[in-house]
Amino acid sequence: MATENKAVITLFGATGDLAKRKLYTALFKLYQKGYLADHFALLGTSRHEMSDEEFQKLVQDSIKDIEETRNGEAADFSKHFFYKAHDVTKPEHYTILKDRIAELDKQFGTDGNRLFYMSMAPQFFGTIALNLKKQGLLSDDGFNRLVIEKPFGRDFDSAKKLNDELSKTFDEDQIFRIDHYLGKEMVQNIQALRFGNTIIESLWNNRYIDNIQVTLSEKLGVEERAGYYDNSGALRDMVQNHIMQIVAQLAMEQPVSFTDTDVRVEKIKALRSLRVYTPSEAAANFVRGQYDAGNGTEAYRDADGVDPESGTETFVAAKLLFDNYRWSGVPFYVRTGKKLADKFTRIDVVFKKPLIDIFADPRNESDQSLNSNVLTIFVEPKSGFAMQLNAKRAGQGFTTQPVNLSYLQSDSDKKEAPEPYERLFHDALEGNHTNFASWAEIAYAWKFVDVIRKLWDIEKPQFPNYTPGSMGPAASDELLARDGRKWVYRLNH
Numbered sequence: 001m002a003t004e005n006k007a008v009i010t011l012f013g014a015t016g017d018l019a020k021r022k023l024y025t026a027l028f029k030l031y032q033k034g035y036l037a038d039h040f041a042l043l044g045t046s047r048h049e050m051s052d053e054e055f056q057k058l059v060q061d062s063i064k065d066i067e068e069t070r071n072g073e074a075a076d077f078s079k080h081f082f083y084k085a086h087d088v089t090k091p092e093h094y095t096i097l098k099d100r101i102a103e104l105d106k107q108f109g110t111d112g113n114r115l116f117y118m119s120m121a122p123q124f125f126g127t128i129a130l131n132l133k134k135q136g137l138l139s140d141d142g143f144n145r146l147v148i149e150k151p152f153g154r155d156f157d158s159a160k161k162l163n164d165e166l167s168k169t170f171d172e173d174q175i176f177r178i179d180h181y182l183g184k185e186m187v188q189n190i191q192a193l194r195f196g197n198t199i200i201e202s203l204w205n206n207r208y209i210d211n212i213q214v215t216l217s218e219k220l221g222v223e224e225r226a227g228y229y230d231n232s233g234a235l236r237d238m239v240q241n242h243i244m245q246i247v248a249q250l251a252m253e254q255p256v257s258f259t260d261t262d263v264r265v266e267k268i269k270a271l272r273s274l275r276v277y278t279p280s281e282a283a284a285n286f287v288r289g290q291y292d293a294g295n296g297t298e299a300y301r302d303a304d305g306v307d308p309e310s311g312t313e314t315f316v317a318a319k320l321l322f323d324n325y326r327w328s329g330v331p332f333y334v335r336t337g338k339k340l341a342d343k344f345t346r347i348d349v350v351f352k353k354p355l356i357d358i359f360a361d362p363r364n365e366s367d368q369s370l371n372s373n374v375l376t377i378f379v380e381p382k383s384g385f386a387m388q389l390n391a392k393r394a395g396q397g398f399t400t401q402p403v404n405l406s407y408l409q410s411d412s413d414k415k416e417a418p419e420p421y422e423r424l425f426h427d428a429l430e431g432n433h434t435n436f437a438s439w440a441e442i443a444y445a446w447k448f449v450d451v452i453r454k455l456w457d458i459e460k461p462q463f464p465n466y467t468p469g470s471m472g473p474a475a476s477d478e479l480l481a482r483d484g485r486k487w488v489y490r491l492n493h
């Protein structure tokens with residue numbers, strides 16, 4: 001039975017792409033499930049003039065593809081939505097919001113609970129937070145929470161400046177920094193798999209694991225976001241946040257309890273032990289790429305809104321090392337890129353082979369009958385796990401072959417699973433930080449990434465260097481080949 005969350009949500013950027021594509025849908029699903037009911041209201045803002053009725057129509061249009069569970073549900077839901085034109089850079093405009101929030105609080109009985117959601121260009125985040133306090137928009141009665149979109153800074157210094165600005169208004173336990181990968185079902189499952197299974201956790205260390213591979217592969221290019229992406233690149237867009245968060249969950253120690261505070265402590269410790277490279281180590285352990293034209297796709301540099309001489313990377317592969325007792329000597333290979341062969345996210349945990357292969361033919365030195373055991377966590381589009389084991393091939397004689405034990409979520413399971421934004425909105429309304437990035441995690445991730453960024457900003461890359469539809473530049477395969485390893489997922493394999 002769902003417990004209703006009471007709050008007035010103030011959404012900055014209410015007419016933006018993210019709000020229309022993801023946020024209203026997420027809220028509607030929470031409404032359908034009863035997590036939002038009579039006692040909530042959303043006050044949308046942007047500079048655009050619009051009436052409440054027009055805004056309600058915009059919200060209804062955004063959720064029109066979701067099936068209603070009862071007649072008139074979408075219309076009833078939209079009646080909780082209100083709008084005020086507001087320029088976040090104008091301090092005097094905040095008074096308009098303040099009065100309206102107070103009215104909505106009374107009208108909907110939200111007990112003074114306020115959730116502020118910044119879904120706007122990041123240069124405005126600091127200003128909004130400062131004005132929320134200065135202009136008196138915070139409540140004295142219920143909770144005051146801030147949900148903030150990515151990117152959180154573009155390097156450590158800018159992230160720290162932003163965090164200092166936010167901290168003048170909100171305490172760390174009031175800030176919810178969105179990383180939508182943390183809202184994905186199978187990313188959350190990493191902890192269930194590790195800490196719910198003796199068979200897994202007892203092997204989860206450098207005695208048994210040879211290497212771990214994380215792949216976030218995208219088939220699409222930059223689409224409509226070229227302006228943002230060309231200033232960002234894959235390192236900032238995907239590695240500093242999503243990949244670091246996944247890697248932290250794979251590397252962390254078992255938390256004392258499954259609470260946000262204890263989980264955070266362990267993730268922070270894991271990121272603290274990530275080896276920060278010197279520039280020459282960074283050059284050896286990081287690979288960047290940019291897609292060329294090919295397979296019916298134009299080159300990145302020819303895309304609308306991209307600098308024709310752009311040196312922005314659309315692909316990153318890297319080898320990460322943790323300097324701690326559990327992981328010493330185990331490389332974590334990560335990669336992400338646009339215009340790759342397919343859209344998928346997966347984690348491959350490659351176990352060490354048995355020390356002695358008693359099945360190999362002693363007369364043939366090159367005979368290797370045993371494969372590595374590989375645990376694959378399929379994050380998307382399929383969701384589940386597979387464990388590759390060695391088994392006897394059926395029939396006369398004795399040879400082994402790899403076989404798979406697998407669990408894949410059914411389509412109905414997947415339909416039941418909330419979308420990341422639904423889950424994360426709900427967590428923020430509940431005040432649960434488990435699936436949000438803390439400042440310390442973000443700070444360590446930036447300090448790690450800044451070394452690479454600085455190096456890449458100095459050295460001119462040899463771009464373009466990979467074909468659309470491939471798995472990135474050859475140097476990505478060479479990164480592993482140098483260590484005598486291969487990506488578990490590769491084309492034509």
Ligand SMILES: NC(=O)C1=CN([C@@H]2O[C@H](COP(=O)(O)OP(=O)(O)OC[C@H]3O[C@@H](n4cnc5c(N)ncnc54)[C@H](OP(=O)(O)O)[C@@H]3O)[C@@H](O)[C@H]2O)C=CC1
Binds near residue numbers: 015016047048086
């Ligand atoms: N779109 C996406 O897929 C994703 C977006 N994000 C993040 O979400 C945030 C929002 O992105 P997105 O929705 O794409 O951005 P958009 O550019 O589509 O929307 C920006 C919103 O901000 C409003 N706005 C701009 N300037 C002002 C101002 N001075 N005062 C008040 N309102 C203003 C705009 O309305 P108006 O111009 O009328 O004022 C609009 O509602 C960003 O931080 C982005 O990085 C993160 C992941 C994915």
Ligand SMILES: O=C1O[C@H](COP(=O)(O)O)[C@@H](O)[C@H](O)[C@H]1O
Binds near residue numbers: 180218237238
């Ligand atoms: O944060 C981002 O993520 C998307 C990929 O997210 P997914 O859920 O579709 O895997 C990426 O396309 C975008 O560039 C980045 O900003």
